[in-house]
Amino acid sequence: MEFHLVPAADIAIEPLDVGPDSKVNLVDVIDRTQGAPFCAGILEVFPGAPVDFDYDDDAAACYMLEGEITLSENGESKKFLPGDVVYIPQKKGLLVYWSTETYGKIFYVTYPPRPLCIRAAGIIFAVCFDLGGDACIEIARLAAWAIAGTSIAHQPVVFAGCEDVAPVCGREG
Numbered sequence: 051m052e053f054h055l056v057p058a059a060d061i062a063i064e065p066l067d068v069g070p071d072s073k074v075n076l077v078d079v080i081d082r083t084q085g086a087p088f089c090a091g092i093l094e095v096f097p098g099a100p101v102d103f104d105y106d107d108d109a110a111a112c113y114m115l116e117g118e119i120t121l122s123e124n125g126e127s128k129k130f131l132p133g134d135v136v137y138i139p140q141k142k143g144l145l146v147y148w149s150t151e152t153y154g155k156i157f158y159v160t161y162p163p164r165p166l167c168i169r170a171a172g173i174i175f176a177v178c179f180d181l182g183g184d185a186c187i188e189i190a191r192l193a194a195w196a197i198a199g200t201s202i203a204h205q206p207v208v209f210a211g212c213e214d215v216a217p218v219c220g221r222e223g
Contacts, residue, residue: 071099100149119154
């Protein structure tokens with residue numbers, strides 16, 4: 051089948067580190083690992099300090115599922131309520147603050163997607179391009195050879211979301 055279904059039981063929302071005074075959970079449900087030219091997922095916002103997201107590198111469309119979130123930009127705020135849809139354009143320097151007094155849960159789509167990270171020979175590579183998987187693997191193999199001075203021709207190459215690795219690029223620590 052060409053379509054990709056993710057059952058609700060397989061969606062595991064995880065905490066996103068946004069500092070000690072804020073709490074946000076997030077999961078990209080669909081992304082480059084399924085071949086999508088975008089990321090789509092679930093975001094939960096809990097009471098605490100506002101969380102800022104920059105939109106230098108991607109745009110977002112969000113649908114409010116539950117609760118209430120206040121979106122703020124340049125000192126102006128708007129309430130985001132169940133059934134509402136918000137579009138946030140990609141723009142250098144655009145910073146939007148997300149906060150709630152109770153709880154808020156949204157479904158989001160971002161474009162372009164976050165970088166695809168490739169792990170090869172103990173090295174992580176952040177790759178931002180729209181090439182197919184075979185091209186990604188060959189680039190990872192060449193990069194691992196150039197950086198580590200080792201051939202990984204017969205070693206597995208693992209695709210991973212960037213949020214799974216730290217640091218994003220360089221040797222795993």
